[in-house]
Amino acid sequence: MTKKILLVEDEPLAQARIASIIQKERPDWTIQEAVQSVSELKQVLAGLLQFDLILCDIHLADGLSFTAFQNREITVPIIFITAYDEYALQSFEHNCIDYVLKPIQEDRLLKAFDKAGKFVISGEPNPFPPSFFEKFIEHYAPKAYKKRFLTKLGNKLVFVNVEEVAYFFADGGVTFLVETGTSQKFVVDYSLNELESELLDPQKFYRINRSMIINLDNLLEMKPYHNGRLVLSLKARSEDAIVVARERVNEFKSWINQ
Structure with missing residues (x-):
């Protein structure tokens, strides 16, 4: 099934890796739009383009990508991408969310794709709760590693x-x-x-x-x-x-x- 993807990622090498995996394993999927900042993401979400899946890095150069989703009804699955610990993501599990840790492993990304595919096949909109992104922003923090x-x-x-x-x-x-x-x-x-x-x-x-x-x-x-x-x-x-x-x-x- 063809899917239109919004890719939100500010690292060129990560962009290339994701695009390569999609081209090889999901050749009928299309990255319809690719943005690299919170400000660009806000513009795309405010536009008329419709997507079947969003692949979104959490930390962008100008802030947390979560802020772009605030006060918007998001009914498509989102796969979050992060270089940090997954505990915050696990704390807010939702049936239309998944996460992939960096460095991106192909098999893990494909599992996330499968989960997104099941959500789309169901055909029923399932929006994120209004408080979802507010809670995420409040509680999410990069892990403090040993100095x-x-x-x-x-x-x-x-x-x-x-x-x-x-x-x-x-x-x-x-x-x-x-x-x-x-x-x-x-x-x-x-x-x-x-x-x-x-x-x-x-x-x-x-x-x-x-x-x-x-x-x-x-x-x-x-x-x-x-x-x-x-x-x-x-x-x-x-x-x-x-x-x-x-x-x-x-x-x-x-x-x-x-």
């Missing part, structure tokens, strides 16, 4: 700023932080799972395999490696090759392109 880590070095406690971290790795049940430049190792009291899901900004840190999370700002070079993997060079030494797992290579490249 520094209290680490152990021998019998001393040392602070390391997150910007000075080249990568984290796990070995023998212990998690280590490796400092950029010096390649000094420090023990931290968090698992990689905790670091990945709760403490690190996903726009800057990426888990390249089961035992390592890297800081994008410390990436120098990447090259093809055995069995379809990638080997990375960072601004810190490593005793072993820093390798992106084969099953994560495509997602990693997409993450780099955000």
Whole structure:
């Protein structure tokens, strides 16, 4: 079924990725209009164009996109896109809303498309409650990520700023932080799972395999490696090759392109 889409996204690479997925997986869908700011979104919503689906980044250069939807009756499904934690979105679940986290994963976006498709097939308008966007604006806030880590070095406690971290790795049940430049190792009291899901900004840190999370700002070079993997060079030494797992290579490249 043909769908007319309104795309609200101010990052060119994210725009291109979404358009590429739509072209490949939903070739009968059309991005009828693409805007990059809250002010442009308000103009489009005030116009005569009709859409079947809205793909909307939450944080735009001139503010929260939610503000453009205030005092308007929205009866089409919206897929929100965000680089931040999904807790706020989950707090306001609605049967014509979904969300996709950045970096955008194709399978997750396609699931959101399927949900939107079911809503359209039902054929019954189901507007957002009048208070929906007001509550969203009131409660939504970007997640506060770790700014520094209290680490152990021998019998001393040392602070390391997150910007000075080249990568984290796990070995023998212990998690280590490796400092950029010096390649000094420090023990931290968090698992990689905790670091990945709760403490690190996903726009800057990426888990390249089961035992390592890297800081994008410390990436120098990447090259093809055995069995379809990638080997990375960072601004810190490593005793072993820093390798992106084969099953994560495509997602990693997409993450780099955000």
